[in-house]
Amino acid sequence: MPRQATPHGRPRNPELDEKLMTAALLEYAQLGRGAFTMQGVARRAGVGKSALYLRWENKEQLLLDSVESVALNLRVNVDTGSLTGDLTALATALLDHFLDPIGWATLRITIDVTADSTDLQPTLGRIARTLRSAAAEAFKRAVARGEMAPETAHEPLIQSLFGAVLMHRLSQPREACAHTRAHLAEQVGPLVDVVVRSAQQQKK
Structure with a gap:
């Protein structure tokens, strides 16, 4: 479930919230940071x-809530019975996300906000943890x-997978x-394979 937008005295309407956040991401994907406006989102x-x-x-808060809503849907946590299978499921979902215009917009927004605002760092940190x-x-x-091995550091492996x-x-x-999306796995x-080999090296 997406995180609810900040209420201002009106009962929540999750369907409308989702519609508005999707419109915001599509608007950003088409126009970018410079031409993005609340009026444009409302019109869309x-x-x-x-x-x-x-x-x-x-x-800014609209965009970050929109990004976080998408991030919650990316929490692919499937126990396939092996590390290779688990990471393949996650990497497949992540690549599909980046290939989608909305997914690509979330990345652009995160980078732009990170460069410009320190006030929103707690929200960005929450998105990253998700x-x-x-x-x-x-x-x-x-x-x-x-x-x-139990002592293997996880964070460098996570960063390697996402970065790759x-x-x-x-x-x-x-x-x-289009070809890439048809053959994600x-x-x-x-x-x-590179990440799994790195993870298992310390076990030897």
């Missing part, structure tokens, strides 16, 4: 601008199965994106 969503300001004080949680659970299960998937997305020309396989 087919509502009055007051509907936005009843929920969010400013466009995205890392599934990978952290996968590594904990691997330790319990005996696939990894992101760089793979950046290397894809536009015309190759095949695309992330070599990236996952």
